[in-house]
Amino acid sequence: MAQTSFELKAQDGQARTGVISTPRGDIRTPAFMPVGTAATVKGMMPESVRATGADILLGNTYHLMLRPGAERIDRLGGLHKFMNWDRPILTDSGGFQVMSLSDLRKLTEEGVTFKSHYDGSKHHLTPERSMEVQKLLGSDIVMAFDECPALPADRDRIAQSMRLSMRWAQRSRDAFGDRPGHMLFGIMQGGLESDLREESAKALTDIGFDGYAVGGLAVGEGQDAMFGCLDYAPGFLPEDKPRYLMGVGKPDDIVGAVKRGIDMMDCVLPSRSGRTGQAWTRRGQINIKNARHADDPRPIDEHCTCPACSSYSRAYLHHVFRSHEMISGMLLTWHNLHYFQEIMQGMRDAISEGRFDAWEADFHALRAEGDI
Ligand code: GUN
Numbered sequence: 001m002a003q004t005s006f007e008l009k010a011q012d013g014q015a016r017t018g019v020i021s022t023p024r025g026d027i028r029t030p031a032f033m034p035v036g037t038a039a040t041v042k043g044m045m046p047e048s049v050r051a052t053g054a055d056i057l058l059g060n061t062y063h064l065m066l067r068p069g070a071e072r073i074d075r076l077g078g079l080h081k082f083m084n085w086d087r088p089i090l091t092d093s094g095g096f097q098v099m100s101l102s103d104l105r106k107l108t109e110e111g112v113t114f115k116s117h118y119d120g121s122k123h124h125l126t127p128e129r130s131m132e133v134q135k136l137l138g139s140d141i142v143m144a145f146d147e148c149p150a151l152p153a154d155r156d157r158i159a160q161s162m163r164l165s166m167r168w169a170q171r172s173r174d175a176f177g178d179r180p181g182h183m184l185f186g187i188m189q190g191g192l193e194s195d196l197r198e199e200s201a202k203a204l205t206d207i208g209f210d211g212y213a214v215g216g217l218a219v220g221e222g223q224d225a226m227f228g229c230l231d232y233a234p235g236f237l238p239e240d241k242p243r244y245l246m247g248v249g250k251p252d253d254i255v256g257a258v259k260r261g262i263d264m265m266d267c268v269l270p271s272r273s274g275r276t277g278q279a280w281t282r283r284g285q286i287n288i289k290n291a292r293h294a295d296d297p298r299p300i301d302e303h304c305t306c307p308a309c310s311s312y313s314r315a316y317l318h319h320v321f322r323s324h325e326m327i328s329g330m331l332l333t334w335h336n337l338h339y340f341q342e343i344m345q346g347m348r349d350a351i352s353e354g355r356f357d358a359w360e361a362d363f364h365a366l367r368a369e370g371d372i
C-alpha cells in the first residue's frame with residue numbers, strides 16, 4: 001500500500017480537478033496552499049485556516065532549520081503537533097529561499113553554504129540534508145532540493161542551473177528513499193526556454209516522482225511570459241501526477257494557471273497583503289487604509305461569508321488598521337484566505353460540471369465591472 005494517491009476526477013479543456021489522498025487527509029485539487037513559513041499562518045489560528053477551506057499548508061525548510069531548528073521540532077513531536085495542524089503539510093526544500101533571503105551564499109555541486117538572515121550563523125544545505133530536515137519536520141509532501149537563478153539570466157546560466165537542479169533531484173530521490181504515506185515532488189526548471197523545460201521534465205520523469213512542480217516562474221517575468229511558459233510546460237509532465245506551480249499568485253494568475261493544467265499553488269499574497277491593509281474581492285482589490293472607507297458601514301464584500309465581512313464594517317476595519325490593532329491583520333487575512341479558497345472551490349465545481357470557460361468569463365467580467 002502506497003498510502004498516498006492522486007485521482008483525477010474531471011478535466012475541462014486543460015483544467016483538471018481531483019484528489020490527492022494522504023494518511024493525514026485529502027487535498028482537493030486545484031488546491032491553494034496558505035503559507036505558514038515559520039510554523040504559523042501569520043495572524044490565524046490553525047482551526048481558522050481550516051475554516052477558510054484549506055486542505056494543506058506550506059512550511060519552509062530554510063526558516064524552520066534556522067529557527068527553532070529541525071531537530072528541536074522533531075524532539076517536540078514534529079511540525080504538525082508543534083503548530084497544531086494535523087492535516088497535510090508541504091515543505092519547500094530551502095534552496096530557493098537561501099538564494100533569495102540569506103547572506104554570503106556559496107553554491108557548489110555539493111550544495112549551498114550560507115549565512116542565516118536571522119543571526120549571521122553559518123549553515124550548509126545539500127539535497128541530502130534537505131531531505132533529512134523535511135523528514136524531521138514530518139512533512140507530508142517533500143520538495144526536491146533545487147536552485148533557481150534570479151531573472152533575467154542568460155540561457156547558459158539557466159541551462160547550467162537547471163542541470164544542477166536535475167542532478168540534485170536524483171540525489172533528493174536517493175536520499176528520500178521509500179517512505180509510505182509521504183510524497184516526494186520534483187521541481188522543473190529551465191526559465192522561459194521551452195527546450196530546457198522539456199529537458200528538465202524528461203530528467204525528472206526518468207527519475208520518477210509522486211508529483212511535479214513548475215519552479216522558476218513568478219520571479220519577475222510578468223504574467224504574459226508566465227502564461228506563455230504554462231501554455232506548454234505542464235504538457236511535458238505526466239498526466240496522472242499532481243502539478244504544482246510554486247509561489248503563485250494573484251487571483252487572475254491562479255485562474256490562468258488552473259486553466260493551463262496546474263493542480264496546486266501557494267503564495268504569501270493573501271496573508272501578507274492582509275497585514276498591509278489589502279483586501280482581495282470578486283470585484284478587485286481595495287486598500288482599507290484609504291480615507292474613503294472611514295465612514296463606510298458596508299462590509300468589504302456583502303456576498304462574502306467570512307467573519308470579517310459578516311460582522312465588521314469597512315469603517316471599523318479602516319479604524320483598526322489605522323490604529324495598528326492586531327485584529328486588523330487577523331480579519332483581513334481571514335477574508336483574503338476565504339476569498340482565495342472560494343475561487344478554488346468555484347473552479348473545482350466548474351471543472352466537475354464542464355463549465356470552466358463560463359466560470360472564467362464571469363470571474364473576469366465581475367472584476368472588470370469594478371465599483372468597489
Ligand atoms: N518557490 C517559488 N519558486 C520556486 C522554485 O523555483 N523552487 C523552489 N524550491 N521554491 C520555489
Ligand code: ZN
Binds near residue numbers: 300304307308309310
Ligand atoms: Zn470576507
